[in-house]
Amino acid sequence: MARIFSGIQPTGDKHIGNYLGAIRHWVTSQSDHECLYSIVDLHSITVTVEPTALRDATLSLATLLFAAGLDPKQSTLFAQSHVSEHMELAWYLNCTATMGELRRMTQFKDKSGGQESVSVGLFDYPVLQAADVLLYQSDLVPVGEDQRQHLELMRDIALRFNGRYGETFVVPQAQIPTAGARIVDLQEPTKKMSTTGGTEQGTLLLLDTPARLRKKVMSAVTDSDGIVRADAENKPGITGLLLLLSAIEDVPVQTLEARYDGRGYGDFKQDVADAVVTLLEPLQTRYAELAADPGEVVRLLNVGATSARSLAVPTVELVRERIGFAPRG
Numbered sequence: 001m002a003r004i005f006s007g008i009q010p011t012g013d014k015h016i017g018n019y020l021g022a023i024r025h026w027v028t029s030q031s032d033h034e035c036l037y038s039i040v041d042l043h044s045i046t047v048t049v050e051p052t053a054l055r056d057a058t059l060s061l062a063t064l065l066f067a068a069g070l071d072p073k074q075s076t077l078f079a080q081s082h083v084s085e086h087m088e089l090a091w092y093l094n095c096t097a098t099m100g101e102l103r104r105m106t107q108f109k110d111k112s113g114g115q116e117s118v119s120v121g122l123f124d125y126p127v128l129q130a131a132d133v134l135l136y137q138s139d140l141v142p143v144g145e146d147q148r149q150h151l152e153l154m155r156d157i158a159l160r161f162n163g164r165y166g167e168t169f170v171v172p173q174a175q176i177p178t179a180g181a182r183i184v185d186l187q188e189p190t191k192k193m194s195t196t197g198g199t200e201q202g203t204l205l206l207l208d209t210p211a212r213l214r215k216k217v218m219s220a221v222t223d224s225d226g227i228v229r230a231d232a233e234n235k236p237g238i239t240g241l242l243l244l245l246s247a248i249e250d251v252p253v254q255t256l257e258a259r260y261d262g263r264g265y266g267d268f269k270q271d272v273a274d275a276v277v278t279l280l281e282p283l284q285t286r287y288a289e290l291a292a293d294p295g296e297v298v299r300l301l302n303v304g305a306t307s308a309r310s311l312a313v314p315t316v317e318l319v320r321e322r323i324g325f326a327p328r329g
């Protein structure tokens with residue numbers, strides 16, 4: 001059975017892009033893959049974060065992921081910092097990755113641009129991400145489009161390490177969905193939806209109230225020609241909404257164009273708003289139920305960490321032996 005690993009940062013409110021680009025696929029993969037999913041809290045501290053906010057966000061995200069359908073009987077969900085082997089392997093891989101490779105990462109350029117001071121961690125972020133995946137000898141990594149470059153780097157690191165020290169790591173493959181891999185901001189539809197780089201009004205949060213979700217969809221930017229047709233260059237707003245609905249309903253954009261032929265933007269937006277609310281309401285109800293018992297979420301995360309560590313330790317031992325460290329223990 002192929003092994004899957006993926007991760008999500010605890011900080012920043014989670015939005016429908018995270019859901020359609022990643023979380024939904026994590027849930028559907030559970031029945032026929034061995035799945036490990038991590039709340040990557042070590043990645044979150046590459047920028048400044050308040051200690052209480054980090055703790056709360058980690059638990060809240062675990063609750064949200066269970067509410068979205070991650071089943072602790074089928075998947076391993078854990079907090080990255082609970083398995084210290086992530087950091088250990090990241091160091092070993094730091095000595096394989098190059099400065100030139102990391103400098104080319106567009107996410108680093110975006111996040112560091114205009115900042116007075118940037119942590120070494122932010123620069124090194126993709127190496128820790130490589131360690132996350134390689135630690136578990138993962139075959140597949142389901143992610144949104146924005147992670148493609150990090151996935152390519154991780155493959156290069158794995159291949160280089162294997163070439164230098166002998167077969168050690170499975171070389172993982174990205175799994176990027178055909179629909180939903182890049183959900184855009186509803187106010188600035190040339191940008192991806194994001195709580196760090198996007199607009200508040202253009203970001204559909206998974207825990208927004210139905211009224212708020214509707215309001216955000218109804219006020220999405222469009223254009224003046226009144227035709228529901230995809231044209232990324234000239235009609236980015238309508239195109240973004242079409243891609244959103246296509247991902248939610250799992251129907252091709254062309255089918256939607258035919259459905260809305262001759263109908264106005266008002267009708268179309270109304271349907272998108274309904275689809276968003278219908279998609280998220282069950283998740284929100286379940287979230288409220290699970291949030292009532294935070295102790296259980298903490299317990300499940302601990303179980304997840306124990307099980308993740310049992311897979312991580314043998315990889316680290318193998319890596320240490322390959323590199324030539326004296327045996328320990």
Ligand code: TYM
Pocket residue numbers: 005006007008009010017018019020021022023040043128129130132133141142143144145146147180181182183184192193194
């Ligand atoms: P993060 O936390 O930013 O996002 C989590 C997942 O959501 C996807 N995503 C989107 N998909 C579609 N449209 C969008 N607008 C959108 N925004 C986000 C992301 O592609 C991602 O799959 N570096 C990673 C976390 C990470 C990781 C890993 C992922 C750490 N280690 C190992 C895979 C494997 C990140 O910050 O994702």
